[in-house]
Amino acid sequence: MNFYDEIKERLSMNAVLERYGFEADRKGFLSCPFHTEKTASMKIYENSFYCFGCGAGGDTVKFTALLFGLTNAQAAARLDNDFGLCIRNEKPDKQKMNEYLKKKAEKEKELERFRSDYLEKCERFKRLRKKLETAEGFERAKIDSELEYLDYYFEATAWR
Numbered sequence: 796m797n798f799y800d801e802i803k804e805r806l807s808m809n810a811v812l813e814r815y816g817f818e819a820d821r822k823g824f825l826s827c828p829f830h831t832e833k834t835a836s837m838k839i840y841e842n843s844f845y846c847f848g849c850g851a852g853g854d855t856v857k858f859t860a861l862l863f864g865l866t867n868a869q870a871a872a873r874l875d876n877d878f879g880l881c882i883r884n885e886k887p888d889k890q891k892m893n894e895y896l897k898k899k900a901e902k903e904k905e906l907e908r909f910r911s912d913y914l915e916k917c918e919r920f921k922r923l924r925k926k927l928e929t930a931e932g933f934e935r936a937k938i939d940s941e942l943e944y945l946d947y948y949f950e951a952t953a954w955r
Protein backbone atom coordinates (compact mmCIF):
# COMPACT_ATOMS: atom_id res chain seq x y z
CA MET A 796 0.00 0.00 0.00
CA ASN A 797 1.37 3.39 -0.85
CA PHE A 798 1.67 6.34 1.47
CA TYR A 799 -1.33 8.18 0.09
CA ASP A 800 -3.66 5.19 0.38
CA GLU A 801 -2.48 4.37 3.85
CA ILE A 802 -3.22 7.89 5.05
CA LYS A 803 -6.71 7.62 3.59
CA GLU A 804 -7.32 4.29 5.23
CA ARG A 805 -6.11 5.36 8.63
CA LEU A 806 -8.09 8.59 8.90
CA SER A 807 -11.84 9.01 8.77
CA MET A 808 -13.42 12.20 7.49
CA ASN A 809 -14.69 12.97 10.97
CA ALA A 810 -11.25 12.61 12.53
CA VAL A 811 -9.84 15.06 10.00
CA LEU A 812 -12.72 17.50 10.50
CA GLU A 813 -12.34 17.42 14.25
CA ARG A 814 -8.58 17.95 14.04
CA TYR A 815 -9.04 21.08 11.97
CA GLY A 816 -11.94 22.51 13.97
CA PHE A 817 -15.02 21.43 12.03
CA GLU A 818 -18.01 19.44 13.11
CA ALA A 819 -20.70 17.94 10.91
CA ASP A 820 -24.28 18.12 12.16
CA ARG A 821 -26.28 15.05 13.19
CA LYS A 822 -27.32 14.37 9.63
CA GLY A 823 -23.72 14.46 8.51
CA PHE A 824 -23.82 17.87 6.88
CA LEU A 825 -21.22 20.56 7.26
CA SER A 826 -21.23 24.24 6.36
CA CYS A 827 -18.93 24.16 3.34
CA PRO A 828 -15.59 25.88 4.03
CA PHE A 829 -14.98 26.25 0.30
CA HIS A 830 -17.87 28.51 -0.59
CA THR A 831 -20.09 30.94 1.29
CA GLU A 832 -23.42 29.52 2.31
CA LYS A 833 -26.18 29.84 4.87
CA THR A 834 -27.31 26.23 5.03
CA ALA A 835 -24.89 23.36 5.36
CA SER A 836 -24.66 21.59 2.05
CA MET A 837 -21.51 19.57 2.36
CA LYS A 838 -22.27 15.95 3.01
CA ILE A 839 -19.71 14.08 5.06
CA TYR A 840 -19.28 10.38 4.39
CA GLU A 841 -17.06 7.91 6.18
CA ASN A 842 -14.03 8.61 4.01
CA SER A 843 -15.11 11.34 1.67
CA PHE A 844 -17.07 14.55 1.29
CA TYR A 845 -19.19 16.19 -1.34
CA CYS A 846 -20.63 19.70 -1.43
CA PHE A 847 -23.98 20.00 -3.19
CA GLY A 848 -23.49 23.75 -3.27
CA CYS A 849 -20.18 24.17 -5.05
CA GLY A 850 -19.35 20.66 -6.18
CA ALA A 851 -16.19 20.33 -4.09
CA GLY A 852 -15.60 16.73 -3.22
CA GLY A 853 -13.03 14.06 -2.59
CA ASP A 854 -11.31 12.20 0.18
CA THR A 855 -9.62 13.25 3.42
CA VAL A 856 -6.42 14.17 1.61
CA LYS A 857 -8.30 16.27 -0.93
CA PHE A 858 -10.19 18.05 1.87
CA THR A 859 -6.93 18.92 3.61
CA ALA A 860 -5.37 20.03 0.33
CA LEU A 861 -8.28 22.38 -0.40
CA LEU A 862 -8.39 23.67 3.15
CA PHE A 863 -4.74 24.66 3.32
CA GLY A 864 -4.06 25.29 -0.35
CA LEU A 865 -1.70 22.34 -0.66
CA THR A 866 -1.01 19.73 -3.30
CA ASN A 867 -2.31 16.26 -2.51
CA ALA A 868 1.19 15.07 -1.69
CA GLN A 869 1.74 17.97 0.69
CA ALA A 870 -1.67 17.41 2.26
CA ALA A 871 -0.93 13.73 2.84
CA ALA A 872 2.38 14.66 4.45
CA ARG A 873 0.63 17.22 6.62
CA LEU A 874 -1.93 14.68 7.81
CA ASP A 875 0.88 12.28 8.54
CA ASN A 876 2.52 14.93 10.72
CA ASP A 877 -0.58 16.37 12.34
CA PHE A 878 -1.86 12.97 13.38
CA GLY A 879 1.57 11.66 14.30
CA LEU A 880 1.07 8.62 12.09
CA CYS A 881 4.68 8.35 10.96
CA ILE A 882 3.62 6.45 7.89
CA ARG A 883 5.96 8.27 5.60
CA ASN A 884 9.12 6.36 6.04
CA GLU A 885 11.48 7.54 3.40
CA LYS A 886 14.92 6.08 3.68
CA PRO A 887 17.31 8.94 4.28
CA ASP A 888 19.49 9.57 1.30
CA LYS A 889 23.04 9.05 2.51
CA GLN A 890 24.57 11.74 0.35
CA LYS A 891 21.93 14.28 1.27
CA MET A 892 22.36 13.38 4.91
CA ASN A 893 26.11 13.95 4.73
CA GLU A 894 25.61 17.28 2.99
CA TYR A 895 23.14 18.29 5.64
CA LEU A 896 25.48 17.34 8.47
CA LYS A 897 28.37 19.15 6.83
CA LYS A 898 26.34 22.31 6.40
CA LYS A 899 25.15 22.06 9.98
CA ALA A 900 28.70 21.74 11.25
CA GLU A 901 29.77 24.74 9.20
CA LYS A 902 26.91 26.76 10.57
CA GLU A 903 27.77 25.82 14.11
CA LYS A 904 31.38 26.79 13.54
CA GLU A 905 30.30 30.13 12.17
CA LEU A 906 27.99 30.68 15.11
CA GLU A 907 30.79 29.75 17.48
CA ARG A 908 33.10 32.27 15.82
CA PHE A 909 30.43 34.90 16.03
CA ARG A 910 29.81 34.18 19.71
CA SER A 911 33.44 34.39 20.73
CA ASP A 912 33.87 37.57 18.72
CA TYR A 913 30.79 39.02 20.34
CA LEU A 914 31.88 38.10 23.85
CA GLU A 915 35.33 39.48 23.21
CA LYS A 916 33.82 42.79 22.12
CA CYS A 917 31.61 42.83 25.21
CA GLU A 918 34.65 42.44 27.42
CA ARG A 919 36.47 45.16 25.54
CA PHE A 920 33.48 47.44 25.85
CA LYS A 921 33.42 46.97 29.62
CA ARG A 922 37.15 47.58 29.92
CA LEU A 923 36.97 50.75 27.85
CA ARG A 924 34.06 52.09 29.85
CA LYS A 925 36.11 51.65 32.99
CA LYS A 926 39.14 53.28 31.43
CA LEU A 927 37.05 56.20 30.27
CA GLU A 928 36.37 57.15 33.88
CA THR A 929 39.96 58.26 34.32
CA ALA A 930 41.13 58.97 30.79
CA GLU A 931 41.80 62.48 29.56
CA GLY A 932 42.59 64.35 26.37
CA PHE A 933 43.71 62.36 23.37
CA GLU A 934 43.37 59.05 25.24
CA ARG A 935 39.78 59.92 26.04
CA ALA A 936 38.95 60.78 22.43
CA LYS A 937 40.45 57.49 21.27
CA ILE A 938 38.39 55.49 23.75
CA ASP A 939 35.30 57.46 22.83
CA SER A 940 35.58 56.63 19.18
CA GLU A 941 36.23 52.98 19.88
CA LEU A 942 33.19 52.82 22.12
CA GLU A 943 31.22 54.41 19.35
CA TYR A 944 32.38 51.72 16.97
CA LEU A 945 31.42 48.99 19.45
CA ASP A 946 28.02 50.57 19.98
CA TYR A 947 27.52 50.46 16.26
CA TYR A 948 28.65 46.83 16.15
CA PHE A 949 26.23 45.76 18.90
CA GLU A 950 23.40 47.54 17.22
CA ALA A 951 24.16 46.02 13.83
CA THR A 952 24.66 42.52 15.13
CA ALA A 953 21.60 41.78 17.16
CA TRP A 954 22.13 38.59 19.09
CA ARG A 955 21.36 35.62 16.88
Ligand SMILES: [Zn+2]
Nearest residue numbers: 827830846849
Ligand atom coordinates in the same frame (compact mmCIF):
# COMPACT_ATOMS: atom_id res chain seq x y z
ZN1 LIG B 1 -19.26 24.14 -1.18
